[in-house]
Amino acid sequence: MEEFVKDYLNQGKRIDGRGFRDYRHIEIKHSVVSKAEGSSFVNLGGTKVFAGVKLDIGSPFPDSPNEGILIVNAEFTPLSSPDIEPGPPGEDAIELARIVDRIIRESHAIELEKLFIEEGKVWVVYVDLSVLDMNGNLMDASMLASTEALLHTKIPKIENGKIVRGEFTSKLPMAFKPVSVTIGKYGSNLLVDLNKEEEEIVDARLVIGVRDDDKICAIQKQGIGTFSIKNVENALDLAIEKSKELRRLL
Amino acid sequence: MKKPEAPLIVNGRRVDGRLPEEIREIKMSIGDISNADGSARVSFGNTEAIVAVYGPRALFPKFLQESDVGLVRVNYSMSPFSVDERKNPAPDRRSIEISKVTKEALTSAIFVEDFPKAVVDIYENIIQADGSTRVTAINAASLALASAGIPMKDLVAACSVGKVSGTLIVDLNGKEDNYSESDMAVAMMPSKGLVTLLQMDGLLTKEEVMELLMKAEEVCKKIYELQKKTLFDRFKVEREEE
Numbered sequence: 001m002e003e004f005v006k007d008y009l010n011q012g013k014r015i016d017g018r019g020f021r022d023y024r025h026i027e028i029k030h031s032v033v034s035k036a037e038g039s040s041f042v043n044l045g046g047t048k049v050f051a052g053v054k055l056d057i058g059s060p061f062p063d064s065p066n067e068g069i070l071i072v073n074a075e076f077t078p079l080s081s082p083d084i085e086p087g088p089p090g091e092d093a094i095e096l097a098r099i100v101d102r103i104i105r106e107s108h109a110i111e112l113e114k115l116f117i118e119e120g121k122v123w124v125v126y127v128d129l130s131v132l133d134m135n136g137n138l139m140d141a142s143m144l145a146s147t148e149a150l151l152h153t154k155i156p157k158i159e160n161g162k163i164v165r166g167e168f169t170s171k172l173p174m175a176f177k178p179v180s181v182t183i184g185k186y187g188s189n190l191l192v193d194l195n196k197e198e199e200e201i202v203d204a205r206l207v208i209g210v211r212d213d214d215k216i217c218a219i220q221k222q223g224i225g226t227f228s229i230k231n232v233e234n235a236l237d238l239a240i241e242k243s244k245e246l247r248r249l250l
Numbered sequence: 251m252k253k254p255e256a257p258l259i260v261n262g263r264r265v266d267g268r269l270p271e272e273i274r275e276i277k278m279s280i281g282d283i284s285n286a287d288g289s290a291r292v293s294f295g296n297t298e299a300i301v302a303v304y305g306p307r308a309l310f311p312k313f314l315q316e317s318d319v320g321l322v323r324v325n326y327s328m329s330p331f332s333v334d335e336r337k338n339p340a341p342d343r344r345s346i347e348i349s350k351v352t353k354e355a356l357t358s359a360i361f362v363e364d365f366p367k368a369v370v371d372i373y374e375n376i377i378q379a380d381g382s383t384r385v386t387a388i389n390a391a392s393l394a395l396a397s398a399g400i401p402m403k404d405l406v407a408a409c410s411v412g413k414v415s416g417t418l419i420v421d422l423n424g425k426e427d428n429y430s431e432s433d434m435a436v437a438m439m440p441s442k443g444l445v446t447l448l449q450m451d452g453l454l455t456k457e458e459v460m461e462l463l464m465k466a467e468e469v470c471k472k473i474y475e476l477q478k479k480t481l482f483d484r485f486k487v488e489r490e491e492e
Contacts, residue, residue: 098343225358229464
């Protein structure tokens with residue numbers, strides 16, 4: 001299989017017939033879980049992810065007493081791949097959740113300063129990702145799911161200091177729609193939206209988080225290969241271009 | 251981004267008196283840990299990392315072995331006393347992520363096909379943290395690998411760059427790291443100009459990212475020269491003793 005994928009790439013083609021800069025078909029739905037304050041489902045070329053947002057009342061961090069809190073977690077369920085076993089998140093799940101967290105946080109997508117309730121009490125926004133099927137590019141699918149779920153999150157009503165589940169006061173204040181574009185490098189070629197087979201053979205990947213104003217809010221290199229500085233520059237240009245396309249889907 | 255109480259750059263000088271493109275004093279030594287196959291200690295100002303390398307050695311359980319390549323494992327940890335508030339010594343999510351990206355950054359430079367079925371274990375410990383701990387540890391790990399005789403394509407040199415109070419700077423200290431508008435960790439194989447680790451967070455334009463990468467490459471080249479000198483001095487002495 002590996003040789004087959006490489007032969008295709010060497011001829012400038014991909015095994016599923018796409019161009020190097022094409023995403024697979026993307027399906028995005030929101031509000032798919034009524035128990036959650038916000039939720040979404042993304043199917044990116046067969047990679048399927050649920051994102052759920054739950055809100056709770058919590059204590060703020062001492063260094064930001066007036067700001068809400070964001071917590072992101074990802075679970076690769078054993079349903080999703082023969083390589084995943086039940087148990088606590090492994091390093092890949094932890095890395096994925098931390099990148100999603102950084103992209104949301106550093107882009108200032110959620111207006112955390114508007115999540116103050118009263119002295120010592122703020123909203124805690126939990127974003128939980130549940131991965132159902134892995135067919136490559138879990139990163140971009142998870143990021144789309146997270147942003148979509150947050151965009152449709154409602155803040156619950158509080159009565160006598162307690163949350164009334166199922167009744168809402170307002171929408172979660174969102175200022176931006178950050179997305180990630182993950183780019184694989186194969187030789188001198190850059191490819192977006194790697195499928196499972198391509199992920200196995202590319203030299204390395206760059207995850208690039210992009211905000212609505214084209215500002216870069218996170219970068220993470222993944223894999224054991226290398227990038228030249230010129231490769232990074234080309235990847236940034238490509239990421240900015242593709243981010244607009246992804247954002248239109250939200 | 252948290253707002254600093256006072257600006258981090260005043261009259262063109264940083265909180266510790268450095269210029270934007272000035273690195274802290276760097277110290278490097280090799281061979282502090284007698285049990286290890288290779289070890290090194292590197293400090294950037296107050297940030298100090300000590301790294302031990304064990305292997306290549308047999309890898310167990312056996313199902314982890316790969317018939318054509320060896321495995322590289324990295325464990326990054328911070329001593330409980332290395333920071334202001336005591337750090338719980340158990341691995342946290344941050345340490346797990348750093349261990350993963352460090353493993354990838356170093357494996358890029360190692361000829362893993364030279365030790366199939368075996369493993370090289372790299373243990374990184376932060377003795378004192380004042381910003382840029384992951385890159386300081388990578389610099390030490392690279393020296394430790396070389397002194398353990400692990401076959402490598404090049405040394406890996408690493409540094410941090412970032413933006414504070416609107417100014418692009420190199421080698422962030424702890425305070426700058428906490429309050430930066432953006433920070434970026436870069437590791438390279440300097441002789442070929444290849445990036446093996448790249449992590450950025452904060453808000454930057456594409457042009458700023460590129461400018462920081464150029465600055466990082468320059469700093470990495472300086473560190474690379476120091477690494478080579480440290481290795482040369484160490485093994486030159488041993489030859490004379492023979």
